[in-house]
Amino acid sequence: MKTCTCHTSPDAHATDAGRRQFLTGTMAAAAAISVAGAGFSVTPANAAVGKGQKKFMEEATALAIESVNKGWGGPFGSVIVKDGEVIGRGQNRVLLTGCPVYHAEITAIIDASAKLNPKGLLGSDYAAGTILEMIPREAGSPDPVPERAKMLKGCEIYINGAPCPMCMSAIYWSRIDHVYFAGSLKDTSAIGFDDNFQYVDFTKPWGERRIGVTEGFERETGLKAYQAWTDKKDRHPY
Numbered sequence: 001m002k003t004c005t006c007h008t009s010p011d012a013h014a015t016d017a018g019r020r021q022f023l024t025g026t027m028a029a030a031a032a033i034s035v036a037g038a039g040f041s042v043t044p045a046n047a048a049v050g051k052g053q054k055k056f057m058e059e060a061t062a063l064a065i066e067s068v069n070k071g072w073g074g075p076f077g078s079v080i081v082k083d084g085e086v087i088g089r090g091q092n093r094v095l096l097t098g099c100p101v102y103h104a105e106i107t108a109i110i111d112a113s114a115k116l117n118p119k120g121l122l123g124s125d126y127a128a129g130t131i132l133e134m135i136p137r138e139a140g141s142p143d144p145v146p147e148r149a150k151m152l153k154g155c156e157i158y159i160n161g162a163p164c165p166m167c168m169s170a171i172y173w174s175r176i177d178h179v180y181f182a183g184s185l186k187d188t189s190a191i192g193f194d195d196n197f198q199y200v201d202f203t204k205p206w207g208e209r210r211i212g213v214t215e216g217f218e219r220e221t222g223l224k225a226y227q228a229w230t231d232k233k234d235r236h237p238y
C-alpha cells in the first residue's frame, strides 16, 4: 500500500473510500474555508460574476498554496461548484506522486465525479458498475447522438491559474458549464510553466508537432477494439 501524507489514520487506505480520498484528498486548507451560504445560481457565459463566487477562487488558491508549502506540486488548485456548493477539490500533486498528469483540475473532476456517481469505477466498488445519468443533446448541438451522459453539466470550475490543454480538454469531457480562472497563461509562463506552447502545437498538422506522431499505424489492428464496441449490445453510451 502506498504511503502518503494525506491521511492522519493509518487505516484510511484500507477502504475504497480511503483509496478514493488519496486520489483527490480533502485538504486542511480547504476545510478551513467555509463555503456555506454562497447562494448563487449557475452563471451563463459572459454574465457578470456573482457576489458569492469570490470565496471559491479563494479556496482554489488556498489549495494551491498548500501544495506549494508542503512540496506536493506546483501552485495550482481548483474547486468544482454545483448549486453554490463545492463538490470537488483538487490540487497539483505532481511532485508528491511523480505523476505528470496529477493536475488540480483533473483531480477536482475525479473528486466531483465520484460524489455524483458513487457507483462509478473510480477507486473501485468495481462490481457495482457505473451508472451515468443521460440527458438529451442541446437544441442546435452538432452532436451526432441524441443523448449524452450528464457528467458534470450544471457545474462550474474555479482555478487559480489558466488551465493547460489537458485540463481544458478534461473540462470539455466533463461538460462543465463555465470556467473561472485567475492567472493567465502569460502569468503562468512568467513563473516557469510553459503551458501555452501546447495550445499552439495543437493547431498544427500531426507531422509538424513537437512530439513525433505517426498517424494510421496498424489501423486495422486498432480498429478491432472499435468493432468490439460497435458489437457490444449493452454498451453504455457516454
Ligand SMILES: [Zn+2]
Pocket (backbone or CB within 6 Å): 103, 104, 105, 163, 164, 165, 166, 167, 168
Ligand atoms: Zn493541467
